[in-house]
Amino acid sequence: TRNIDLAVVAGDGIGPEVVEQGLTVLDAALTGADVKVSTTELDLGARRWHRTGETLTDEDLARITDHDAILLGAIGDPSVPSGVLERGLLLKLRFALDHYVNLRPGKLFPGVTSPLADPGDVDFVVVREGTEGPYVGNGGSVRTGTPHEIATEVSVNTAFGVERVVRDAFARAQARPRKHLTLVHKHNVLVHAGHLWRRTVEAVNAEFPDVTTDYLHVDAATIFLTTNPSRFDVIVTDNLFGDILTDQAAAITGGIGLAASGNINPDRTTPSMFEPVHGSAPDIAGQGKADPTATVLSVSLLLDHLGLTEQARRVEAAVAADLAERGDRVRSTAEVGRELAARVAG
């Protein structure tokens, strides 16, 4: 029997509701397999911060590190000042656990209505760098609050950091039928970081000669995501551009209610973390209205990462079937979870 120790960070708002359904579907997917999942719930997020002032302590981190993977619901609440939980918890996890691949599929499932009139066959994946760029927290302000304030934000990019994520993206492109990789950056303005990315893609391409590549400035990428999203296969890009493009990608493929993500350490020296792209949606929290589909698709990415490829495929297939047939039925969070679990169990 294989044991999987899962750390669960349900978090804030709709987080607990969607995570519950994610776990239900996970159980269903593992029925019959010789795998036992045990979960550890971690009390992290807005409530904990209000109670203790803590976001993520060293002890929390040590406990989490002791697991095989992490399932995260959503972090954030309007009652907490902007940046506190994002930087003190969510990004701290991504950075501390060296989640350098932030994997975000952009797939338009049959039956899902895109806001685009003619989206075509949209099926790409964004490999967003997760541990560098403008997200490093390397900035500050002087004379704050005065007419002479200067605030800076520093994007830090290293050959080490860029190369490993680019190599991962090439490997993913090579494993896909189209074998195409698009680098997105803005090297005509951000020349130093941009040229590092460009040179790295050129260099690593030698290891993957069957993968074709092209390059788009980030502004042009938003145009193609609007006019011709089916042109994309694998996109590799920096942390901030990836943040922006994956929300746009979610919008054209049916909304962030369906967008899954994995914060992955491909070296497997730490647990990877799987989370829906959406936020905590406090306005609908606790009402059983949230769509758990993005979390369930994140569970599929989790299974895949753990090598349970067949189970991952079944979860994705269940979601695909559900999306193809859901029409405009209104279902509760739990109903969607139950129906997906039933489909997975087959």
Added chain:
Amino acid sequence: TRNIDLAVVAGDGIGPEVVEQGLTVLDAALTGADVKVSTTELDLGARRWHRTGETLTDEDLARITDHDAILLGAIGDPSVPSGVLERGLLLKLRFALDHYVNLRPGKLFPGVTSPLADPGDVDFVVVREGTEGPYVGNGGSVRTGTPHEIATEVSVNTAFGVERVVRDAFARAQARPRKHLTLVHKHNVLVHAGHLWRRTVEAVNAEFPDVTTDYLHVDAATIFLTTNPSRFDVIVTDNLFGDILTDQAAAITGGIGLAASGNINPDRTTPSMFEPVHGSAPDIAGQGKADPTATVLSVSLLLDHLGLTEQARRVEAAVAADLAERGDRVRSTAEVGRELAARVAG
């Protein structure tokens, strides 16, 4: 008789073709008015750089500064290394002439097909900061080309710079029927710059109490531009976010072939510069295929900036009428210009 001295930077690729038509329409718009336009053509761009290695000399800049406004076609050619002309010419002009308001309307004209299935009534304007942010060129790299390379890009934001562009955006919002301003940033991650922007919008709002405001993270803004672009009235944002959002805005309103922009110094201490958002499109250069509409709409912004409001309105109305009736007729660059000029002349 009022004299208008116009510096013309036709530039590269399709630049000369579209600028020619822009000037034709400008002439038509001023027929009968007691205004005389004289133009100075400046030889700037890829050809000049290949010939002399110069992008923009102090002498060029001095000559340009001596004019009332600048009309620019397009800058850039694949034969020039990325960044050279962008930073050495286009951005140098914006920075040297202190074009702190980069004004970019996002308007879906009747008759224009949007790639969105249900765009609604799209009519907003983006006030993009033009002289700060990640565009300042404040970055570098060490150990370049080695496995230990570190490349940085620094976003510089000042109270002075943010306040003046925010005030301009509020004034523009106040002059529009909906009187609404949306700040776009990413203050949950870029906390220092983000909070400066946020505090500034809150403070300046006191001077414009009838303007309502809201805030969106840049990633969420790309979602709303896809699902509900009619929610926007005036957007104020930083240089890089503005670059990204305005290309997406162009895409949803019919493409960059229609997107106009003004690089404006509202203090009028230097000439402002008007240019289509599109690039030099070397693949179709010299073939008379380029659509000059974005340049003509930029001429409308130019006229407006010079206080020739009625003429500006007529140029925009001519474009609107042309777009409403063009259907799928294929016309040359010159034909479009001629027909627009005829409409403007009435």
